[in-house]
Amino acid sequence: xxxxxxxxxxxxxxxxxxxxxxxxxLAVVYFFVARKAVPKVMKVLDERxxxxxxxxxxxxxxEAEAEAIRQQYREKLEExxxxxxxxxxxxxxxxxxxxxxxxxxxxAEARRIVAAAHAQIEADRQQAFSQLKGEIGVLSTELAxxxxxxxxxxxxxQNRVIDRFLDELERSEGKQQAEVR
Amino acid sequence: MSADVRILAAEEGCxxxxxxxxxxxxxxxxxxxxxxxYGGIPGSAGIDLxxxxxxxxxxxTLLLWSWFSKKLSLVPGRRQSVGxxxxxxxxxxxSRPIMGxxxxxxxxxxxxxxxxxxxxxxxxxxxGLLPVNSNLAFPAMLSLVIYLMTLVVGMKHQGGWGYVxxxxxxxxxxxxxxxxVTPIEFLSVFIIRPVTHALxxxxxxxxxxxxxxxxxxxxxxxxxxxxxxVLSTVSVLFSGAALVGYLVFFVFEILIxxxxxxxxxxxxxLYLNQSLEAAH
Numbered sequence: 409x410x411x412x413x414x415x416x417x418x419x420x421x422x423x424x425x426x427x428x429x430x431x432x433x434l435a436v437v438y439f440f441v442a443r444k445a446v447p448k449v450m451k452v453l454d455e456r457x458x459x460x461x462x463x464x465x466x467x468x469x470x471e472a473e474a475e476a477i478r479q480q481y482r483e484k485l486e487e488x489x490x491x492x493x494x495x496x497x498x499x500x501x502x503x504x505x506x507x508x509x510x511x512x513x514x515x516a517e518a519r520r521i522v523a524a525a526h527a528q529i530e531a532d533r534q535q536a537f538s539q540l541k542g543e544i545g546v547l548s549t550e551l552a553x554x555x556x557x558x559x560x561x562x563x564x565x566q567n568r569v570i571d572r573f574l575d576e577l578e579r580s581e582g583k584q585q586a587e588v589r
Numbered sequence: 590m591s592a593d594v595r596i597l598a599a600e601e602g603c604x605x606x607x608x609x610x611x612x613x614x615x616x617x618x619x620x621x622x623x624x625x626x627y628g629g630i631p632g633s634a635g636i637d638l639x640x641x642x643x644x645x646x647x648x649x650t651l652l653l654w655s656w657f658s659k660k661l662s663l664v665p666g667r668r669q670s671v672g673x674x675x676x677x678x679x680x681x682x683x684s685r686p687i688m689g690x691x692x693x694x695x696x697x698x699x700x701x702x703x704x705x706x707x708x709x710x711x712x713x714x715x716x717g718l719l720p721v722n723s724n725l726a727f728p729a730m731l732s733l734v735i736y737l738m739t740l741v742v743g744m745k746h747q748g749g750w751g752y753v754x755x756x757x758x759x760x761x762x763x764x765x766x767x768x769x770v771t772p773i774e775f776l777s778v779f780i781i782r783p784v785t786h787a788l789x790x791x792x793x794x795x796x797x798x799x800x801x802x803x804x805x806x807x808x809x810x811x812x813x814x815x816x817x818x819v820l821s822t823v824s825v826l827f828s829g830a831a832l833v834g835y836l837v838f839f840v841f842e843i844l845i846x847x848x849x850x851x852x853x854x855x856x857x858x859l860y861l862n863q864s865l866e867a868a869h
Contacts, residue, residue, distance in 0.1 A: 417618040419725065419795065425633040426726035429640060433647045434705065434734060442701035445654035449676050450696065452661040452669075459663060 540581070547577065604813035605827065606820045613810045616802040621723055621795065642721045646709040653704065676700055683855050688862045695861055702731065703854040706790070710846035713798050714839070716805070720794040720846070725787065728794075728853075732787035735857045743864030752864065786856055793849050797842045804835035 551573045555566065603611045625635030657672025665673060679700045684692045709727065713720030722728050743752035757774045758767060808831030813824045 417622050419618055419621060421725070422729050423633050423724065423726045425630055425635065426639055426643075426724055427730050429643060430727045430730035431734070433643050434702075434730065436647055437650050437701055437705045438698065440651050441654045441704065442697040445658035446676060446697035446700045448658045448661060449669075449672050452663065452665075453673055453676065456663050456665075 543580075544577075547573070603810065604816075605811045605824050606813050606816035613807065616799065616806050618799075620799070620802055621719065623719075638719070639721065639724050639727075642712045642718060643709070643727070645712055646705065646721050649708045649711075650701075650705045653708070675704065679703055679854065683851075683858050687855070687858045688865060691865060692858065692862065695858070699854050699858055702735075702857065703850055706731065706853055707847065707850040710794055710850060713794065713801075713846070714843065719798050722790050722794040722849075723798050725791045728787040728790040731790070731853070732783050735786065735860065736783040739860045739864045742861060746865055756863070782860065786853070786860075790849050790853050793845055797838075797845055800838055801835065801842060804831050804838060807831050808835060 551569070554569055554573075603614075605613070622634065623638040625637040628635035630636075654672075656668065657675070661669055676696070680693070680696055683703075684696050684699055688695065706722065709721035711720070712718055713723065740752075743756075746752070747755055756778045757771045759770065759774065762770060808828045811824050811831060812828040814821050816824060
C-alpha cells in the first residue's frame with residue numbers, strides 16, 4: 409500500500425498546469441512590480457540622490473565664495489597694516505628730518521650771532537683804534553709841546569714828563585679796552 | 590486517495606496512550622499532493638490548493654508593492670523607506686557587487702523576483718498551508734525563465750556562438766585540458782545549472798514544510814488528556830516539547846525562506862553577469 413502511494417507521489421514531476429499558471433503569475437508580477445512599482449521607487453531614489461548632490465554642490469560653491477571673500481579681507485587687512493607701518497616709518501623719518509633741520513638752523517643762527525658779535529667787536533676795535541690814532545697824534549703834539557715848553561736842561565724833569573705821559577696813555581688805553589669788552 | 594494519509598495522521602482519536610492501539614503516522618510526501626478540486630486535465634494533477642497559494646502570493650506581492658510605491662516623495666515616510674530599503678538591499682547586496690553599475694537595468698526584475706519568491710515561500714508560514722515553492726513546477730518555472738534570459742542576454746552581448754564559446758571554453762588553459770573541461774562546462778552551465786537552481790529552492794521549501802508538519806502532527810498525536818492523570822501529564826509534556834520544537838523550527842524556517850529567496854536572486858544575478866561579459 410505504502411509503496412503504491414510513494415509511486416503515485418512523484419515530487420520531481422513538473423505539473424504543466426501549475427507551471428503555466430506560475431508563468432502567468434510571474435508575468436503579472438513582472439508587469440506590475442518590475443515595470444511599474446520598482447522603477448517608481450528607483451526614480452524617487454535617483455531624484456533624492458540628485459537633490460542631495462545638488463545641495464552639496466551648492467554648499468561647496470558658497471564655501472568657496474566665502475573663502476575667497478575672507479582671503480580678500482585678509483589681504484586688505486595686511487595691506488592696511490603695511491601702509492600704517494610705512495606711514496609710521498615716514499613720520500619718524502620726517503620727525504628726524506625736522507629735528508635735524510631745526511638743529512641745523514639753530515646752529516647756523518648761533519654761528520651767525522657769533523660772527524655778528526665778532527664783526528661788531530672788530531668794528532669797535534677798529535673804531536677805537538682809529539680814534540686812538542687821532543688822539544695819539546694830539547697827545548703826541550701836546551707832549552712834544554710840553555717837552556719843548558719846559559727847559560730841556562733838567563733831565564730829571566724830562567724823565568718825569570715822559571713817564572707821566574706814558575702812564576696817562578696807558579690808563580686811557582686800558583679804559584678803552586674795558587669798554588670794548 | 591491522495592488526502593488519505595493526511596486524514597490518517599490527523600485522525601480523531603488516534604493518540605499516544607490511546608486504547609484503540611493505532612500508532613503514529615508521520616506526515617508523508619502525500620501532504621504535498623492536495624486533493625484537486627478539478628482533476629479533469631490530462632497529464633496534470635489539476636486545480637488544487639497550490640493555485641490558491643499562488644494567488645495569495647501574487648496578491649500579496651502586488652499589494653505590497655502598490656503600497657510601497659504610492660504617494661512617493663523626496664522626503665520618505667516610514668512606509669516608503671521600507672520599500673526603498675528593499676530596492677537598495679537588492680542593489681547593494683546582489684546587483685552591484687556582482688554585476689556592477691551595468692546590472693542596474695536588471696534591478697527591477699531582481700527586486701520583483703526576490704519579493705515574489707519570498708512571498709511564495711511565506712505562504713508556508715500560514716498553519717495548514719504550504720509554501721508555493723514546495724511544488725517543483727514553480728521553482729522550475731522561475732529557473733527556466735532566468736535560464737532563457739541568460740541565453741538571450743548572453744547572445745545579445747557576446748554573439749550567438751560567442752556566448753556559448755565563452756561558457757564552454759574558459760580561457761587561459763593548456764589546449765589538451767579542453768578535452769576534459771569543455772564537456773564538463775557545457776553540462777554544468779547549460780544543463781546542471783538551471784536544474785540545481787530550481788531544485789535548491791524546491792528542496793529547502795519541501796523539507797522545511799515536512800519538518801514543521803512532523804512537529805505539528807507529532808505534537809497533536811502525543812496530546813492525550815483522556816489517558817488517566819499520570820499518562821495525561823506525560824503526554825502534555827511530550828506535546829509541549831513538540832510545540833517548542835515547532836516554534837523554534839518555525840522561526841528557523843522563516844530564516845531559510847528569506848535566505849533561499851536571497852540565494853535564488855543572487856544566483857540569477859550571477860548567471861546574468863556571465864551573460865553580460867565573458868568572465869573567468
